[in-house]
Amino acid sequence: MDISTQSFWIVLLSIGLSLHFLPLYSRRDLYFGVTVSPELKDGGAGRQLLRHFRVAIWCLTLSALAAGAVFGRAYVLFAYLASVHATLVIAHRDAAKHRVDPVTAIDIDLAAPIERLPGGWLAVILPIASLFGIGAWAISNPATVVSGAVMTTGAVVTTLAMDGVSCLVLTAIAFGILHGSRRISAPGSGAAAERWFRRRILLCLIASEYFLATLGAVGVLHAPPVIMVLVNCAWAAALAVCIGTLVLAGQGGTRRASAPHGTVIGDRSPDHCWKGGLLYVNRRDHALLVEKRMGIGYTLNFGTPWSWLLLGTLLAIPFGIHLLRPTMPTRVNASAVASPGTEASLRRYIDSLESGQPNYAEMSPSLAAAVKRQLPAIMDTIRDVGTFRSLTYEGVDQNGSDVYDALFEHGRLEWHVAPLAGDGKVIERHFRALAANTEGPHVPLRTAF
């Protein structure tokens, strides 16, 4: 079984397993997004609803796994996600037969403690500011950043921008939970536990920001692979602990234990505003985020324009960065003269790659180390494009490096070579793949490693 098949299986089985347990993680008086009697879940009718839902989910999961061997996996995954959502909606409709009138009394503690971000706003701004600082440093010191690895300045900026945007998204979610969702206003120990649950979610969001900032910094500053592995392992462990404790806590524990009769601690969103038990649409409610009825955490109130604005912004920013990314390294001054020796050194380098023995002696120590580290990927690319045919000088890029268009039997590579050092060694050189044998403007397939 290849890696993509394994990933496909893991994704589908994970979704199936999550959905298997999903109905259990709702408050005692909620079942498939419907307000029901707290006793329903443990009764025969409740168990039958759950059994039907689980059978449907596992039938769909196993069918999708089988279909993945025959049809395109992307299409199968899309069809699977659509069908499991339809199953949830059907379960919601079935549960609606057991609907009871919700408790409409609300107790608001006017002296409830004010919720604040753990560590204050500085704690969430720091990672974003760090990424901004690293990005500014990378732009002002392109040679330092790029010479250590085969990575363009544009790619560095894009990586940092994506991390920064992700941090902003996490900050927006934290802000939304603090100021755009209902607080836990009821008194008592249950409410205190729920407040701690909200604080724990905020802590998870802030920790995620620091992880992203660390990842961005480690990537740009060319930390050894072992550091990357350690960072990823630490993050995976932290994530597992966070998810585990959140699931066990289950919105402060009150999702798994009956609250005193007539007491409502959690969110009081009207039943009729939940579409299929999944989407909350209430124009009269000013809450940006409301407590999920199925699962743990919060979901958007699609009845307020702020939710659509937030959603649109979240989608538009990464899309915009993706659109801008190809234009970053292609600003080339064609009238500039090539630096002496770069073309000859590049020809020798390509020859050495084709022979399988890179000429490390002609590289600075940092570039040689980077090439050694990334050699398998570089050799894969060289093998893919086939035999070298010709080299054309294109001009000088915004970093002052000479740009060459190398034509190979099955493709083209764009090389950027910085002026050689005083001792004739190459201090910075990177490449990216272009669309094969095309004329006119370069169409990058991917930025180099």
Next chain:
Amino acid sequence: MLLHIDTSSETPVYRQIVDGMRVALVNGDLAPGDSLPAVRRLALDLGTHFNTVAQAYRELAREGWLDIGARSGARVIARSVTPSKPKSDASFRRRIEEIVAQMQAHGITRSRLARELRLIAQTLEET
């Protein structure tokens, strides 16, 4: 201090907010200098419109209980109690009669109403 609101009640939410807060103010549960939640915050927590809470705060401010600042939200202020006028006494009696009639219409027995009113009177005398 708990504010009890029933969204399915016939009484408008803004009236419930005014009545609930006034009880707390009279009983001293909310003392001068105490801050109340901002209009947006309370509306969000109640799942109601901003204007509903704003209207309640304005009414309490008109009665002299609150000072509504532009940014700082609402704050309880010291209120001087003026002696009641004959017109107020008549209005008070009429409101009590209206409430009693309303409760009887909702099926509460006369003996139960009498017991509740006696309890209230007893509490007032003790304080």
